[in-house]
Each structure stands twice: as structure tokens, then as C-alpha cells.
Amino acid sequence: MSKIILIGINHKTAPVELREKLSFSGEEAIVALEFLKQDKDIKESLIFSTCNRTEVLYIPQAGDQTNDQVDKIIEFISHQRKIDSSEFKSSLYIYKEDDAIRHLFRVASSLDSMVVGEPQILGQIKQAYRVAVENNASGVLLNRLMHKAFSVAKKVRKETGIGDNAVSISYAAIELANKIFSDLSQKTVMLLGAGEMAELAVEHLISNKVKDIIVANRTFKNAVDLAQKFNGQAVKFEEREDALKEVDIIISSTGATDYVLTQAQVKRAMKKRHHHTLFFIDIAVPRDIDPKINTISNAYVYDIDDLKNIVESNIEQRGKETVKAQRFIEEAVLKFRKWLEGLAIVPTIKALNDKISSIVDIEFNKTLSNLKHLSPEDIQAIKRMTQAIASRTIHDPILFLRNTGDHRDDSLYLNVTRQLFNIDIPEKQ
Amino acid sequence: MNLQTADMVLVLTTVLYFTSMTGYLLFLFNQKSACQKTAFYLITTAIVFHFISMVIYTIASGHVPIQNLSQSLSLAAFALGSMFLFFQYKFNLKILGVFVSVLLSAIMLAVVMIPDAPVEKNAILRGFWFYSHILLVFTGEAALALACGAGILYLLQEKGIKTKSPGFFFKRLPSLDFLDNVGYTCLTTGFALLTIGLVTGFIYAKTIWGRFWSWDPKEVFSVGTWMVYAALLHLRLYSGWRGRKSAIMTIIGFFIIIFTFLGVNMLLGGHHQAFTK
Numbered sequence: 001m002s003k004i005i006l007i008g009i010n011h012k013t014a015p016v017e018l019r020e021k022l023s024f025s026g027e028e029a030i031v032a033l034e035f036l037k038q039d040k041d042i043k044e045s046l047i048f049s050t051c052n053r054t055e056v057l058y059i060p061q062a063g064d065q066t067n068d069q070v071d072k073i074i075e076f077i078s079h080q081r082k083i084d085s086s087e088f089k090s091s092l093y094i095y096k097e098d099d100a101i102r103h104l105f106r107v108a109s110s111l112d113s114m115v116v117g118e119p120q121i122l123g124q125i126k127q128a129y130r131v132a133v134e135n136n137a138s139g140v141l142l143n144r145l146m147h148k149a150f151s152v153a154k155k156v157r158k159e160t161g162i163g164d165n166a167v168s169i170s171y172a173a174i175e176l177a178n179k180i181f182s183d184l185s186q187k188t189v190m191l192l193g194a195g196e197m198a199e200l201a202v203e204h205l206i207s208n209k210v211k212d213i214i215v216a217n218r219t220f221k222n223a224v225d226l227a228q229k230f231n232g233q234a235v236k237f238e239e240r241e242d243a244l245k246e247v248d249i250i251i252s253s254t255g256a257t258d259y260v261l262t263q264a265q266v267k268r269a270m271k272k273r274h275h276h277t278l279f280f281i282d283i284a285v286p287r288d289i290d291p292k293i294n295t296i297s298n299a300y301v302y303d304i305d306d307l308k309n310i311v312e313s314n315i316e317q318r319g320k321e322t323v324k325a326q327r328f329i330e331e332a333v334l335k336f337r338k339w340l341e342g343l344a345i346v347p348t349i350k351a352l353n354d355k356i357s358s359i360v361d362i363e364f365n366k367t368l369s370n371l372k373h374l375s376p377e378d379i380q381a382i383k384r385m386t387q388a389i390a391s392r393t394i395h396d397p398i399l400f401l402r403n404t405g406d407h408r409d410d411s412l413y414l415n416v417t418r419q420l421f422n423i424d425i426p427e428k429q
Numbered sequence: 430m431n432l433q434t435a436d437m438v439l440v441l442t443t444v445l446y447f448t449s450m451t452g453y454l455l456f457l458f459n460q461k462s463a464c465q466k467t468a469f470y471l472i473t474t475a476i477v478f479h480f481i482s483m484v485i486y487t488i489a490s491g492h493v494p495i496q497n498l499s500q501s502l503s504l505a506a507f508a509l510g511s512m513f514l515f516f517q518y519k520f521n522l523k524i525l526g527v528f529v530s531v532l533l534s535a536i537m538l539a540v541v542m543i544p545d546a547p548v549e550k551n552a553i554l555r556g557f558w559f560y561s562h563i564l565l566v567f568t569g570e571a572a573l574a575l576a577c578g579a580g581i582l583y584l585l586q587e588k589g590i591k592t593k594s595p596g597f598f599f600k601r602l603p604s605l606d607f608l609d610n611v612g613y614t615c616l617t618t619g620f621a622l623l624t625i626g627l628v629t630g631f632i633y634a635k636t637i638w639g640r641f642w643s644w645d646p647k648e649v650f651s652v653g654t655w656m657v658y659a660a661l662l663h664l665r666l667y668s669g670w671r672g673r674k675s676a677i678m679t680i681i682g683f684f685i686i687i688f689t690f691l692g693v694n695m696l697l698g699g700h701h702q703a704f705t706k
Contacts, residue, residue: 179595179605180604180605277606
């Protein structure tokens with residue numbers, strides 16, 4: 001029976017420096033797949049590599065049951081990535097059979113991600129699978145396995161709340177912004193402070209496409225630099241109150257020890273902007289935005305602690321949903337195992353049938369060659385009889401094999417059958 | 430075609446409204462779009478049957494069904510349902526169906542429970558101005574009821590965001606901007622309809638009683654209601670009363686409407702009284 005083996009490293013087992021060294025770019029993955037395909041000991045293979053993980057999933061040729069090529073694959077990775085195997089061997093995890101299937105399902109469902117529930121991973125795996133298909137590296141088994149992985153991931157996403165809640169500060173902020181404003185692409189963002197934090201926050205917002213970005217900073221030059229980077233405009237720090245008239249979202253991250261925007265300033269600005277909503281995101285410590293601004297109607301202030309609280313309660317929520325997701329995955333693993341076993345039963349039955357039929361044929365012909373006096377009708381009758389004996393003999397064993405009960409290990413009976421009848425199955429579905 | 434048939438269809442309609450409400454409440458909790466779709470089809474069917482019931486009644490009795498309290502409520506429910514279909518089509522604000530289906534079910538329950546007051550043939554309750562008055566006022570008030578619904582949803586969402594505790598409604602409701610926008614559109618539509626409705630009412634009064642204005646309590650309260658909404662629109666346009674304040678005002682406005690619709694007749698009397706007996 002075919003084995004399924006998965007070898008990989010991820011963010012839990014290896015630091016980023018090592019993961020970087022072992023990661024495959026799109027083209028490198030294609031080259032690597034080509035190598036694996038040439039190897040006649042490897043039947044099917046797939047490589048997926050993201051910033052948090054590199055995994056090789058493969059099916060070794062079944063002929064050799066004792067050797068599952070793990071060392072060969074490790075050698076192969078070491079050779080491909082030009083890194084000595086001793087450097088990464090201890091960080092590798094090697095999963096076989098059900099464990100490999102389970103791991104794959106967990107990864108696809110985003111249970112194994114650094115940020116559990118993040119949605120990108122499924123797309124990345126689909127991409128890796130597409131590459132494997134395009135390069136003819138995947139076959140019957142992997143195709144089925146990957147499709148199962150996609151469907152269980154979809155089910156987990158749909159039927160558990162695992163992807164519902166933002167579990168990082170910047171996602172929480174964007175989620176809030178989306179519940180305050182109906183269309184972020186019509187909204188302007190002002191950054192107070194041009195530090196690294198501001199940059200990070202804006203990167204997320206840009207991926208959500210806002211209309212315009214304004215940067216205000218005490219050192220004007222830094223404001224200009226950052227504004228240029230994001231195609232926005234820079235204003236003097238003193239102009240920040242005036243700018244409130246134009247902007248909708250304010251992200252503040254200055255190093256100021258005092259509030260850089262006060263309640264009175266925002267009240268004045270609110271009037272000028274006809275009380276259109278303002279959303280303040282204060283990621284500075286100590287705080288930049290006077291928390292009293294939150295009491296002004298149509299103004300919402302979230303500081304870093306507020307965002308952290310939301311994230312924490314979301315993570316807690318997500319933990320509960322994980323239990324449910326794990327149940328779905330276990331079910332899927334069981335189902336896949338059943339399918340795999342079913343796959344092995346059919347060729348065994350066929351081989352058993354073939355063997356008995358050929359014995360009957362040989363013995364029938366041998367006997368017949370000494371009995372020249374029989375009429376054609378007699379020959380037919382005897383032939384039918386021998387065939388009937390053969391099929392009646394193996395009828396019960398076949399029935400037993402087909403009837404895959406829930407509480408037995410089918411592979412055991414398959415092995416026994418093969419050994420009893422000494423049948424050798426060329427593993428080719 | 431007789432009155433019994435009309436009543437039977439009306440009961441069927443009520444059952445449909447209730448089933449739709451169940452669907453919408455399910456949708457509120459499990460967020461399955463299948464629930465919402467089913468509930469929406471149910472409410473649409475209910476509104477169609479509601480209309481059929483009124484047509485049968487009109488044919489059988491020879492006059493439109495707005496002669497007593499039960500019929501007036503029923504017409505109000507029908508107007509609300511129709512306006513909901515219109516705004517649902519325009520904004521696709523699915524969650525509004527929860528509010529509407531609950532309100533409709535409550536009204537229809539009242540319609541079915543309230544004993545039918547005997548209807549006297551009243552020659553003055555007909556004519557172009559009469560029908561326009563009824564049509565405009567009822568649809569206008571239905572739109573204002575929807576504005577109230579949007580206002581309630583706004584306040585629910587706003588409270589979670591303001592107090593930094595996004596809870597049950599955070600995921601289920603759309604953005605504040607959007608809710609405010611829906612409320613505002615319902616408000617302006619309702620206000621425009623109500624304005625023309627009142628004008629046609631005055632003209633109708635002139636044709637029947639020879640004068641535009643007769644200090645009837647209902648007239649006074651209707652104009653009062655109208656002025657509340659006019660003030661709200663003015664404040665919104667010129668003093669930036671948007672968001673929370675606007676939402677609260679639309680809710681208060683709707684309660685005044687309910688009082689004008691039912692309370693005035695029951696407590697103060699006047700020439701609109703027959704409709705709510």
C-alpha cells in the first residue's frame with residue numbers, strides 16, 4: 001500500500017533565519033519538483049513554501065516497503081538549498097500516513113499558522129498544488145488528498161468562527177475602520193509621526209486601499225520621505241488641526257510626552273467638517289490622542305490597549321473554535337484513510353481472482369490434453385465446472401475483503417490475504 | 430369573492446409574516462444566507478397575499494379596507510412591507526428584515542386579534558384626494574418606520590464601537606456610515622411623502638368640509654409630527670446632526686407617529702376617529 005510522507009519545518013520548529021534558507025521560490029520549487037519526478041523511487045510529490053514553512057509532501061514508490069526515502073529527501077533538500085543537512089535536520093518534522101494527512105489538513109485549515117485562522121495559507125497551498133499539477137508531479141493519490149484538504153479547509157472556514165476575528169492589532173484597527181466607514185477607498189488617512197510603527201500601520205491600510213494619505217511629523221523631512229513612499233502628501237506638524245477638516249482616520253505614533261490632539265481642537269475641527277465621523281487610532285505610548293475625544297459625538301478613539309483587548313478576546317474566541325475545527329479534521333482524516341484502504345482492496349481482489357483463474361486454466365488445459373475423446377459439449381461442461389469451483393472457492397474470502405467493517409484494520413487482512421495466496425500486486429492504480 | 434375569503438387570506442398572510450420573522454431571527458443568530466433568502470421570499474409572498482386579501486375585501490364590500498382600527502393597522506403593515514421591499518432592493522441591507530418582520534408580525538397579530546368594528550358606509554371616504562391622502566401618508570409613515578429601524582441598528586452598532594466592546598452585533602451589522610445613509614434616505618423619502626400626504630389631506634378637507642384646517646386633534650398632531658421631522662432634517666443639514674443624534678431623533682419621531690396614528694384617536698377623538706374604532 002502507498003505511503004504518504006510529509007517532511008517540513010515551520011515557524012514552531014525553526015527560527016526565521018533557517019526558514020529563509022530552506023524556502024523555495026516559485027521557480028525553485030518547479031526545478032525541485034522536476035528533480036523529484038526524475039527519481040524513480042518517488043511516485044508523486046508536492047512542495048509548498050511560505051515565509052513560515054517549507055514542506056515536502058510525497059508518495060514513495062510502493063515496491064520497497066522498508067525504505068520510505070526520508071533520508072533521500074533530506075539529502076535532496078540539503079542539496080537544493082545548498083545547506084548542510086546537519087544544520088536543519090533537528091528542526092525537521094517527519095510525518096507519515098495519518099499524521100501526514102492530519103498535518104496537511106491542519107495547515108490548509110490555518111490551524112498550524114502563526115496567526116491561527118489567517119486566510120492566506122489556503123491560497124498558497126492551492127498555488128503549490130497547481131504547480132505540482134502543471135509539472136505532472138502529482139498523481140491519483142495527491143490529487144485526491146489535496147482536494148480533500150481544500151474541502152476540509154473550506155468547511156472549517158465556513159462552519160467555525162476561526163477566521164472571523166481579527167487577531168492582530170492592525171487587522172483589528174482595519175476591521176473597526178470598516179465598521180465605522182462604509183467605503184475606505186473614499187477616506188483619507190493622516191499619520192501623526194513618521195516612525196516605523198506608522199509605516200507598518202499604513203502598509204496594512206494601503207493593502208485595503210484608502211483614498212489619500214497625509215503625513216505630519218515634527219521633523220518635516222521625515223514626513224516628506226514617508227509621504228513619498230506611500231504617494232501621499234506631507235504637512236507641517238503645526239497644521240495638524242487644520243488637516244482634521246480633510247481627513248477621516250488619524251493614526252498617531254509620535255514620541256510626544258503630551259497629547260498632540262486635545263478635545264478642544266477636535267471639537268473645533270468637528271464643527272468645520274459638519275460632524276462627519278473621525279476615527280483616531282492611537283498606537284503611541286504614552287498616548288498622543290486625548291481619550292476624552294471619544295466623548296465627542298461621531299468621534300471614536302482607540303488606543304493601543306483598546307485594540308489589544310479586542311485582539312485578546314478574539315484570540316480567546318478563536319481557541320474555542322479550534323476545538324470544532326479539529327473535529328472536522330479528524331473526520332476528514334478518517335474518511336481519507338477509508339478511501340486509501342478501499343483503493344488497496346480492489347487490486348487485491350483482482351489479483352486473487354486472476355491467480356485462481358489462471359490456476360484453473362492451466363490445470364484444465366493440462367487435463368484436457370490427455371482426454372481426446374470428449375465432445376465439445378463435454379469440454380464446455382467441464383470448463384464451466386472448473387470455473388464454478390474456482391469462483392465458489394474464493395467467493396467468501398472476497399466477500400470478507402469487500403465488506404470493510406468499521407472496527408477492523410483492513411490493511412492487516414489485505415496483508416494476510418496477499419501472503420496466504422502469495423500474490424504480488426504491482427502498485428499502479 | 431366574499432369577506433370570509435378576504436379574512437382567510439389575511440390569516441394566511443399573518444402566518445407567513447410570522448414564519449418569515451422566524452427565518453430572520455434565525456439569520457440574526459446563525460448568519461446563514463439561506464435563512465435570510467428564505468425569510469425574504471416568505472415576506473415577499475406575505476406582502477403579495479396581503480395585497481390580494483385587500484383586493485378581495487374591496488371587491489366584496491365595495492370600499493377600501495380602512496374603515497376601522499383593524500383595517501387601518503393592516504394597511505399600515507402592508508405599506509411598511511412594500512416600503513421594505515423597495516429599500517431592501519435599493520440598499521440590500523439584509524439585517525433590516527429582522528426589524529421589519531418583527532414589527533409586521535406584531536402589527537398583524539393585532540390586526541387578527543382586534544375584533545372588527547362594524548363598518549358603516551360612509552360616502553365621504555372616497556375620491557381622488559382621499560385615496561392620495563391615504564396612500565401618501567401611509568407609505569410616508571412606513572418609510573419613517575424604516576428610518577427608525579435603521580436608527581435602532583445604528584445605535585446598537587454605535588454603542589459597541591464607542592464603548593470599545595464590539596459584541597454580538599458588531600459582525601452582524603454593517604458600518605455606521607452605511608446605516609446612517611440608509612436612515613437618511615428613508616427619512617427624506619418618508620418626509621417628502623408625508624408632506625405631500627398632508628397637503629392632499631388639506632385639499633380633501635376643503636372638498637368635504639369647505640375648509641383646509643379645522644383644529645381637529647389629528648390635524649394638529651400630524652402637523653406637529655411633520656415639524657419634528659422638518660426640524661431634524663434642518664438640524665442635520667445645517668448643524669451637522671448626523672449619526673447618533675439623528676438616529677435618536679428618528680426613533681423619537683416614529684414614536685410620535687405611533688401616538689398620532691393611534692393615541693390621538695383613542696384619547697382625543699376628532700374626525701379621524703372612525704378609522705381606529
